[in-house]
Amino acid sequence: MTPQMPAWLDPSPWLDGRESTPADVERALGCDAPGPRELAALLSPAAHPFMEVMAQHARALTQRHFGRTISMYAPLYLANYCTNGCAYCGFASDRVQPRRRLELPEAEDELAMLKGMGFEEVLLLTGERTSHAGFDYLLECVSLAARRFHAVGIEAFPMTTREYALLAEAGCTGVTLYQETYDPRQYDRLHRWGPKKDYLDRLDAPARAMEAGMRTVGLGVLLGLSDPAFDAICLLRHAVHLRRIHWKSGITLSFPRLRPQSGNFAAMFPVDEAWLAQLVFAVRVVLPDVPLLLSTRERPEFRDGMAGLGISKMSAGSRTSVGGYGEAEPMTEGQFQVSDTRSVPEFCSMLRNRGLEPVFKNWDSVFRDAAGGEHG
Amino acid sequence: MERQDKAQDAWVVGGHRFSSRLLMGTGKFQDAETMVRAVLASRAQIVTVALRRVGRIPREDDMLGPLGELKGITLMPNTSGARNASEAIRAARLGRELCGSPFVKVEIHPNPHHLMPDPIETFEAAKILAAEGFVVMPYMPADPVLAKRLEDVGCASLMPLGSAIGSGRGLATVEMLRLILRDARIPVIVDAGLRSPSEAAAALEMGCDAVLVNSAVAAAGDPVAMAAAFAQAVKAGRDAHRAGLMPQGGGTALATSPLTAFLSEEGQ
Numbered sequence: 001m002t003p004q005m006p007a008w009l010d011p012s013p014w015l016d017g018r019e020s021t022p023a024d025v026e027r028a029l030g031c032d033a034p035g036p037r038e039l040a041a042l043l044s045p046a047a048h049p050f051m052e053v054m055a056q057h058a059r060a061l062t063q064r065h066f067g068r069t070i071s072m073y074a075p076l077y078l079a080n081y082c083t084n085g086c087a088y089c090g091f092a093s094d095r096v097q098p099r100r101r102l103e104l105p106e107a108e109d110e111l112a113m114l115k116g117m118g119f120e121e122v123l124l125l126t127g128e129r130t131s132h133a134g135f136d137y138l139l140e141c142v143s144l145a146a147r148r149f150h151a152v153g154i155e156a157f158p159m160t161t162r163e164y165a166l167l168a169e170a171g172c173t174g175v176t177l178y179q180e181t182y183d184p185r186q187y188d189r190l191h192r193w194g195p196k197k198d199y200l201d202r203l204d205a206p207a208r209a210m211e212a213g214m215r216t217v218g219l220g221v222l223l224g225l226s227d228p229a230f231d232a233i234c235l236l237r238h239a240v241h242l243r244r245i246h247w248k249s250g251i252t253l254s255f256p257r258l259r260p261q262s263g264n265f266a267a268m269f270p271v272d273e274a275w276l277a278q279l280v281f282a283v284r285v286v287l288p289d290v291p292l293l294l295s296t297r298e299r300p301e302f303r304d305g306m307a308g309l310g311i312s313k314m315s316a317g318s319r320t321s322v323g324g325y326g327e328a329e330p331m332t333e334g335q336f337q338v339s340d341t342r343s344v345p346e347f348c349s350m351l352r353n354r355g356l357e358p359v360f361k362n363w364d365s366v367f368r369d370a371a372g373g374e375h376g
Numbered sequence: 377m378e379r380q381d382k383a384q385d386a387w388v389v390g391g392h393r394f395s396s397r398l399l400m401g402t403g404k405f406q407d408a409e410t411m412v413r414a415v416l417a418s419r420a421q422i423v424t425v426a427l428r429r430v431g432r433i434p435r436e437d438d439m440l441g442p443l444g445e446l447k448g449i450t451l452m453p454n455t456s457g458a459r460n461a462s463e464a465i466r467a468a469r470l471g472r473e474l475c476g477s478p479f480v481k482v483e484i485h486p487n488p489h490h491l492m493p494d495p496i497e498t499f500e501a502a503k504i505l506a507a508e509g510f511v512v513m514p515y516m517p518a519d520p521v522l523a524k525r526l527e528d529v530g531c532a533s534l535m536p537l538g539s540a541i542g543s544g545r546g547l548a549t550v551e552m553l554r555l556i557l558r559d560a561r562i563p564v565i566v567d568a569g570l571r572s573p574s575e576a577a578a579a580l581e582m583g584c585d586a587v588l589v590n591s592a593v594a595a596a597g598d599p600v601a602m603a604a605a606f607a608q609a610v611k612a613g614r615d616a617h618r619a620g621l622m623p624q625g626g627g628t629a630l631a632t633s634p635l636t637a638f639l640s641e642e643g644q
Contacts, residue, residue, distance in 0.1 A: 063595040065542045067404020120431075150428075215459075216488070243489065248459055250488035289489040289542075355406040364428045366470050367463045 003184045003199040008241050011036065011182075011233035020044035029057060034286040035240075036233050042282035043229045051274075054281035058310035061288040069359045070351055071291065071313040072344075073121040073153070074114050077322045077335065078102050078141055082127030084194030086180070088225065088258060088265040090335050091127050093194065100322050101126075101133045107141050111148050113325040117317055117344045120361040121151035123176065125335075128195055129157045139170055146171025151363040153218070157195065158205035164212030171368055175209040176218030177202065178254070182234030183226035186268075190225055206238075210246035217242065217251055218293070223276065224258030224267030232279055236286060252313065254293040255280060259337055273302050277309075284310035296340040300350075303340050308356050316340070316347035385618065387585050389422075389563050390479070390511030390532035392450065396421045397580060398610045399452075399565060401590025403429065405599065408442045414593050415446065418603035422450045424481050424588065427471045428457040440475065452513065454481035461500035468505050480505060481535065481567075482514040491541040495522050499529070506530030515567050518549035523556045523564075533562050535588065538579065539569030542591045546575040550582070557583045573602075573609030580613025581621065 013036075020041040028038035029050070041047065042054065079101035080091045091097065102110060114122055122145055126133045138156055145152045153174035154167065164175065181187050184199055191197045206217045219238055221231040239251045257276055258267040271279075280292060294303060294311045296318040307314065319325050320334025340347070348358045386393045400420040405411035415423055423443060430440050430453075443451060453471025458464035461484065468480040482505065484498050485491040493515050499522065506512045511532045516522055518536035526534060536556055539545035546569060547553065557564055563585035570576055576587045589606055596602035 063404075064544060064591055067591065067594050068406035069404060248486040289491075352407060357405065357407050359429070361431055362428055363457060364430075364467065364470075366427070366466050367457055367459070 002188050005182070005184055006203075009182065009203070009234055009237050011230055011237065014040040014233055015230060020046040022046050022049070025050050029053065029285065036236060039233055039236050039282055039286045040229065042285060043232055043278060047278065047282070051278060051281070054278070054285065055309050058281040058284040059308055061284050062292075062308055062310055062312055065289045066291070066312040068308070068355055069357045070307055070311070071121070071362050072119065072348075072358050072360045073123055073151075073313065073315050074117070074119045075123045075125055075155075075295075075315060075318050075320065076107075076110055076114060076145075077125045077320060077324060078107060078138070079126045079130075079133035080322050080335070081130040081132040082194070083130055084128045084196040085192035086194075086196060087190045087192060088180075088222065088267075099132075101137070102141075102323060104140060104144060106323060106326075107144055110323065110325045111145055115148050118360050119344075120149055121153070121363065122149045123153040123155055123174075123315075125154070126156045135159065135163055139166060142167055142172045143170045146365070146368070150361055150365045153216075155218075158198075158202050159208070161208040161212045164209045164214055168213050171365070172214065173363065173368065174216040174218060174252075175206065175214050176220070176252075176254070177205050177209070178218075178220040178222060178256070179203060179234075179238070180222045181225040182221065182231050182238070186226040203238075207242060207245065210242060210249040214249060217249060218254055219251060220254035220256055220293075222256050222258055223271040223279075224269055226269055228269060228271050228275065228279065232283070236283070239287065239290065250291070252291040252293055253283060253287070254295070256295060256297055256336075259297055259339065273298075277302075277306065280306060280310040296338045297336055299339040300342060304350055304354065307351060307354060314347075316342065317344040385614070387563055389513070392511070394421045394450075394586075396607075396610075397586040397614055398576070398607055399424065399567075399586055399588035400593070400603070401588060402426075402443065404591055404594035406594075410599050411594070412442045412446065413600045414603040415443070415449070417600045417607065418593070419607045421448060422452050422479070424452040424454045424590075425475065426456045427453050427467045427474070430471075430474055450479060451475045451477045452479040452481050453477060454483045454515075455501075456483045456485070458484045458501075459486040459497075460484065460494070461497045461504070464497070464501040465504055468501070468510060472510070478509065479511045479513065479532075482512055484515075485541075493517055493537070495519060498522075499525055502526055502531050503529040506532075513565070518552035518556065520552060520555035520559065523560060527560065527562055531562060533565055533585075534560060535565045535567040537568040538566045538575070541568045543569055544571030544592065545569050546571055547578060553579075553584065554582065573605045576606055577609040577613030577616070580610055581616045583617055586610070 024041035025047045028041040031038050081099050082091050082093050086092050151173045155176040187199050291313045293313045295315050351358050386395050396419050398420050399422045400418050453475045455464040455467040464484050482501050484494045502512050502514045513533045515535045523534050539548035565586045566579040566584050567588040570592050579587050593599050593603045
């Protein structure tokens with residue numbers, strides 16, 4: 001059964017079929033409090049002639065709020081066991097793929113390698129909750145990472161508020177959970193089986209993480225699965241909804257785009273680089289103070305161009321397979337193909353040449369240790 | 377409490393004397409070299425550093441290394457990133473350890489998007505840190521009542537915002553700032569929201585003791601030149617305040633039938 005979209009999320013009032021005009025785009029760019037209407041205009045074909053103007057707006061807004069800096073983080077794949085049937089994912093349960101998880105000493109080695117590369121923020125990833133890699137395993141890995149890293153995020157399965165609270169207590173500072181697509185029909189079609197088929201449970205999970213006291217929650221859609229304008233407006237509405245309720249947590253947005261990968265899944269709504277850029281510029285205009293992320297899925301030239309043009313946080317030197325950092329060259333297939341294979345120093349020198357400082361440490365574990373409200 | 381030294385035009389905060397009335401933030405710069413050159417060009421004597429950007433072991437993006445080598449600079453660690461009083465207090469203690477400075481800019485903004493200071497948590501943290509002997513300089517909403525409350529618990533200065541951090545909206549809180557200035561017995565430093573040197577000059581003209589800028593310099597076309605421009609503007613604003621602005625109004629033409637004409641009739 002196709003799940004029902006909650007009213008606070010529904011983007012249809014802004015996708016009424018009326019085509020935006022250049023005047024709508026101009027109004028959106030000059031608007032004091034831009035919202036879904038303005039985002040729809042900035043994402044419309046009418047905005048194409050404004051791309052340069054939008055890029056300049058995006059850069060100015062990014063510079064004002066984040067300065068001439070790019071925050072740096074690295075993903076670490078802990079396990080690729082999965083019981084879900086996501087049609088687009090290289091780790092879906094029907095893919096022929098060697099499955100494994102990092103044992104704790106192995107995880108420790110990978111963490112040490114990332115630390116050696118200079119990172120202070122790590123994002124730990126797993127697939128669906130399984131007996132091989134369930135909550136307790138993740139909790140142990142978070143504790144391990146929190147001993148070395150100032151900021152520790154997870155990107156895993158949806159959890160209960162209590163579980164999120166336990167992770168926060170163990171040193172987890174962020175939860176990333178993409179809805180993949182907000183279009184309920186497409187969601188139902190693409191998530192063929194497994195717990196992830198529960199659209200509403202996944203939709204509610206970021207709010208649970210915030211309720212549990214998580215510092216930041218990362219939202220995103222996998223571009224290519226549905227009408228990207230539909231998903232973009234939902235993403236904005238989701239962020240705005242959470243911001244109203246959980247005002248002590250931060251939101252970040254990511255823009256993963258479906259690229260060729262081990263599943264050989266062809267995007268049903270392909271998004272090209274120009275559209276992705278337009279989306280990032282438009283989102284920056286409507287959300288001037290939200291960190292926007294871009295991963296190594298994108299090729300170097302595109303990443304270089306987007307750094308600071310809306311984008312304020314990036315990964316580099318990433319491996320997307322389990323145990324990938326221990327391999328001299330990527331040996332096994334990852335969840336997605338890394339298009340930007342440059343090393344961390346190469347990436348940082350590119351940033352510096354463009355007048356941007358890579359910031360590895362932008363958090364301190366001292367804040368985490370103080371959790372609980374005691375003044376002593 | 378002493379707010380300024382008339383002869384030298386120095387100002388005093390927490391028993392420390394400063395002549396520069398421009399304080400600098402150190403985040404948001406494109407590299408450490410530009411940041412250091414901007415700090416030098418600003419002639420700032422107090423420089424604030426976010427503890428979250430400081431490592432226990434020196435590293436390339438660490439703010440402390442390059443600043444530590446500068447002479448005549450007082451480091452003021454800030455607790456940016458703290459969501460509540462207890463986090464800020466811990467950060468302040470760690471900051472004192474790492475920077476060797478009794479100064480602390482208490483900065484508590486639970487909402488990481490608009491970064492507005494939490495008045496309740498700021499008050500709690502300020503009270504405890506002042507009692508522990510810190511030179512407490514709270515970043516605060518431009519609220520005249522909160523200003524007096526913070527003064528009462530032993531803060532060394534008040535740092536009300538001109539407008540939201542990084543917004544560049546200037547002195548949006550000007551009327552509240554006037555009330556704070558009217559009654560303050562400790563230095564008032566406008567912190568956050570300034571975009572142009574003229575706004576800094578305006579803050580000093582109206583009687584603020586100093587201003588703190590970061591984004592306005594770091595995100596300027598030429599940060600080093602902008603830092604120098606702010607230094608000049610702050611000096612001009614301060615000089616104007618000391619010189620005394622001419623009175624406002626009074627220049628309107630006299631009405632042909634003045635309302636007070638009846639007053640002269642008595643004596644005739």
